[in-house]
Amino acid sequence: MTAASPNNPIDIADLLAFYASAGVDDALEDEPVNRLAEAVQKPSERAPVAATPARESAPPPPEPSRPDMSRLPDAPPARAPSASATVPDEAQAALARQLAATAASLDELRQHMAAFDGCNLKFTAKNMVFADGNPNAAVMLVGEAPGRDEDIEGLPFVGRSGRLLDRMLAAIGLDRTSAYIANVIPWRPPGNRTPTPHETEICRPFIERQIELVNPKVLVNLGGPSAKTLLNTTEGILRLRGNWRVHMTASGTAIPAMPTLHPAYLLRTPAHKKLAWRDFLEVKAKLRALG
Template sequence: MSMSIEGERETLKSLLAFYAEAGVDEPLLDDPADRFAETEREKARRTAAKPAERPAPPPMAAGGEANRPIPQRPPAPAPAAPRPATAAVPDGAQAALARELARSAGSLEELRQIMLGFDGCNLKTTAKNLVFADGNPQADLMLVGEAPGRDEDLEGLPFVGRSGQLLDRILAAIGRDRTSAYIANVIPWRPPGNRTPTPHETEICRPFIERQVELANPKVLVTLGGPSAKVLLNTTDGILRTRGAWRDHATASGMSIPTMPTLHPAYLLRNPAHKKLAWRDFLEVRARLAALS
């Protein structure tokens, strides 16, 4: 008998545990509940919550028009406050102005001053500094990247972040450093959030970098990454197709500068297996510089 009672207890425990896991946390009421009465109360509550019926329209007057007051127009809204000035959208006129200004520069310092005062590119309004160049402008080697990043924008110098540190190691491997190389970018102002510069922004900045290359007049030019190669070599090919083969950069004055397109250091940081390709390119650069010395 005791075993039977004990078994019933275990059964009840199991049943209660099942109810608890199912979320049942209240016992049944002692008194029976009239669920139909609750339903009627619910219907009455919903009926009371309904919006009042719209009144019938007024009777028509003798002329056929409703005998109702003429609706009044709401007062005109107050004029909106003027919006704050925003950066101008790049256009062809700004690119033409950039070409005119770039041609007028007789030295690299004059070009830098012109770019400091130029307001035709919207990137300038969000950048902290003009990133003009670094290194030795008298060097026989010039390297051109695409655009500054956060570190470059803060310091006002190109290639000072992680990609710049890798570029320094690459230059050291061919016996160079920043005292024997001149470094610049196609875009001298950092795009917000390091986004890709738009074609309009690139066309506005193109005259400046072309004049910068012309004034520096290096014996050898290296384009770092696809965007730089496309601007300075007027090509639409991707960098993996372009790199490793000598091209010529033609200046506005008719000079032709041998140019080696190669991979950008930032790309090499993401794809270290391709460092061997960049190493081959820089070996070519070292050999060409030795031949031209």
């Protein structure tokens, strides 16, 4: 194709047709530029190319109008949180102490605990685990809290730990007809998690009153949490176990207490079963001495 010139309309038409076939559909300059003439200029002689003007951005979409709140109906009043969402507070702890103190029998204590809604663990447990065994027995054993099997059956120590405890009792001539078994916490913590100090404290009046009503000759604390709660100590169970302590009831009765290892711990650490065996021999000797 020959060079185009302004005086040759045929060449200009051919050039425009060439641009169209090449996909050129928009002019970038207000005035036409002779690119062929620029090709023969030296770099220092070339005129600076004007910057391409930025295209105007589209205007932002209009902001959505807000509703006129004055024309909307009044919102319903907020409902108070349900009992299942209640977190125990000092008022509930005080109520637990009051209910426990007014229970004149184990049956009445059970009824008070069943009606008590101040502990959030109650709303995630299937059953309240009150006790098992003979309330007239000379020995009472107290663990920490129910597990999955205990929650299902509503009885303490019925799973693997319970079967081991039965064998431990049988080794000193006892069974569930000659022993009374309970827990500090009567409701299973979800997922078998450790009860919080607040949950333990709110349940403490119930187990203390339960011990007072049973009035055993000997108390056996199964595991560190039971020993720390009922013996008011911060010592670990490995230092506590094997040494006689005293549990004082609200009425001032002193009950000999033997802290020992929890059956669940013994299942995980079989080598320490010999320590628990020594503790249970101490319990046997104490019961014989007390008649």
